[in-house]
Amino acid sequence: MSFRYVLPLLVVIVSLHPSAHAQDASWQQRVSYDIDIRLDTDSHRMDGRQVVRYENNSPDTLDRVFFHLYFNAFHPESMMAERNRVLPDPDSRIVPRIFNLGPDEIGFHRIESIRQDGTPVAYRITDTVMEVKLAHPIAPGAATEFELEYHSQVPLQTRRSGRHNREGIDYSMSQWYPKIAAYDRRGWHADPYVGREFYAPFGTFDVRITLPSEYVVAATGVLQNAEEIGHGYTERPVSVESETLTWHFRAENVHDFAWAADPDYIHDVIESATGITVHLFYQPDVAEVWQNLRTEAPAIMDFFSENYGRYPYPQMTVAQAGDGGMEYPMITFVTGRRSPASLRGVTAHEMAHMWYYGVLGSNEADFAWMDEGFGSYITTEVTGHLTGNPSPSHASSALGVLQAHHYGLFEPMNTPSDWFRTNYGYSIAAYTAGEMLLDLLGYVMSDPVRDQFLQTYFERFRFRHPDPTDVEKVAEDVSGLQLDWFFAQFTETDWTLDYAVRNVDSRRSGAAWRADITLERVSDIAMPIDVLITLDDGTAQWVTIPLGVMQGHKPVPQDWVVADPWLWTSPRYTLSIDLPARVRRVEIDPMLRTPDRNRLNNVTGLPTAITFLNAPQQRWTSYGIGWRPLAQYAHNWGIGAGLQARGTYIFGRWRTQAMLKLWPEVLFSGGDEPDVTSDPVLPIDGSPVDGIDYELRIDHPQRVFGTFGSVSLRSRKHLGIIESEARISALLGRHAILRRGQRELILSIAHQNRTSDRSLFTPVAAGFSSDDLVFARVGYRYENPTTRVIVGLETGGSFAPGFDFGSANRAYVDAAISTPVGPFTGVLHAQVGVGADNLVSQRLFRLGAASFSDRWGQDAYRTIGALVDDPWDDLHWVAFGGPGPIAYSLMQLPDFGGTSVVGAPSGSNIMAASARLVTGRLADARPLRPLRLELFFGVGEVWSDEFEASDLLYDAGFGLHYNVAELTILRRWVAQSNVLSGLQLTAQFPVWVSDPELLGGDEQLDFRWMLGIVVDRPFGN
């Protein structure tokens, strides 16, 4: 489609002269710094003297001023440290480092003296903020001069600034001098340094830095004495005799000054096509990847300068320093050990800040999206430009926002930066939602008008401090649209967006077709919407439906239809339109511009993406379905065949699984099978239904009890056993999903029974009661990387004749911890459980093994074990699970209808513990990577009447453990197979047992072997 834009009268207002705006409330303070510091690189301390000339352009008389003393943040008791103690997802660059800073490693500014125009003044320091009571007030329009002397310690690099960063850069000097706070029409902004971000008046910096002469310095500003310094700043060779050098930098129209110093810096200078001098500083070990920046850095600066407003400074510096990527005027600190794409991405992002931060000095502490979001938007644009994609999609930002909503962690964009409840919430609001906002602005006003808005915004507010109302005003001026509704909904609320197609009615109307298309706003956010109508004759019609409160519409291509505006008070809207053919399909926002949380209803019919022999894909625009045929052999059941389909939507929402499997041998024999019926022990109650297995399951993550959780419904029948369960789980705690240790509450009710006696002759499905068993469970689970605690309370029983309610009452505690033991991992695992005297057989506790219920439920165990007549005798096949000695799973219990059905001792009560010592990876070669070796010791007892200490059983031995899911070659199959994904093969050799007689032998020390599947193994790998 050709986008010949009909630009109506609307954009005339663009030409408003900038100065026409710069009246009345547009005053701003101004400052100039004269700083002279001497850095002692042995003690990492510096002595500073600075003169700050401050112009009060406000209409207010000021009787105090504030300075930021940022270095004071780097201390175990600072606000920054305390905040990171409390946040659910503390910054890994700060924690735990800041808590461990010693006296020589903390940062501080010690103020030696402050004078105002020569008169000493009183001051008070709270954390990182110094309040200065003025000797004489500063009247509107007047200026004053502060003279400060200070002594500071450069902290060990913890966040952004400091000495000795992780890549060995000696000094990353940002937020390093007493800096006057911002004062604007909202008053003082003396924000303590808690984490983010910065806001300060524009001015001039004249900075002299004295340090040993072998250091190379990168800084904001232009070096004034390059001929004395050399170090790559001048082409002429400079010979330095003195032990120290004093570097003199000067910068104008900036609101901060940063520098970095290291003796090993390589210094490159490149001129960009538009005349920007780019300086690169990096260490030799990253030189190879940094060579890319010689072409990319100037190209990025030129692209930004040409598209978003002319870069107003003579130079730009990229220095390897800091702890990630951080912007300062005319310089950025980025860490250097990166892939080429990562280095390009971070450099582009920080360079974008020269526009949104550097020149447009907005209040980042209150409106971080204005710099981080706009910066992220143009970073995506320049990355597209550099990689051959001139119009890159920003849809991933909308998806990122949706994910935050999904977890319940989205916070309004205008939340003050340090006050977000989580770091994750901040990063989504500032970066991701900020990028989305600019993309959405293009959707609302058209992309070319949005690009014009960015240019005008820059021109009108360069070297100023725009706030959100300024952004809105420029956007309105440039587009001619009223946009209050847009900024209010997206920056002030945590609302979500969901539009749906509800009905399409197409009928003949003379030569044409009349279509009535009913659309609905399902969620809160009201937006103009673009609709694509596809007709039966193969043609298509675009329609834009403006929102009434826009008082206009965006410019659209000539062949689009502009519909009547949608008045936001109506949740529904009917688009009536004459078309040349019948409507085949209607889709809302097919270009993926809006953060629509459910796109399955954006189109007529359910959009699906079906794959064969592959796991379903999580897509935004369609419901992913993966299907495959199944085949299985099971002893006593013959060959079974069926189909499985699984479905999912974004973030694992509405996950479904459906399976149907038929066992012809059982079906056609009416459920009876000769070998089985000939056994006299049990009455056989065969039915053709025994030959049908199925599984139906739906899982949906959603908020439960005000926190993140999920609901799940499941019913399945395998090998004559049926189980159905409804379950709700919730992570406890408001931001649980972000925490390292998660507490989960699980409520469920379940039904189990055995529908066929045939199961008794298939040992992997044996042990179930044929009565209908109903039970409810309350479970609690705490898990972090080294500790796991599970508590379960179950109550229930059978409603069958001979009513025996209570036969499913159980309570248990299961706890495990793992800890490094030399080169190994030590795992201690213990369980205590009590159950009803007549505990139903499938829920009996079993020593060192999984209960009947759990082992039947384990797909891999059930599927592989059912292959043979007698998995115990033939394969020594065990479902390992739970603590305690495992050797007794090899016990021969009395015959059960001709088959030795069970191994491990079982009972209504259990007390058991295991200790394991597990190696790390034994070999790096592919097939051996998942292999681990272990030593184990187990002790425990199960009993039904009374505990006897003398009945405790012990074993010890070694084992091999192989986690098949770790094999990358199988990744595709693991993803789609319940059997493979649960396949943790283990071979165990309990060579020593305390009671060999139970195993039919008399040697305590003997070779014994067992193979099996792990049903439950805390910290198993």
Ligand SMILES: [Zn+2]
């Ligand atoms: Zn940024």
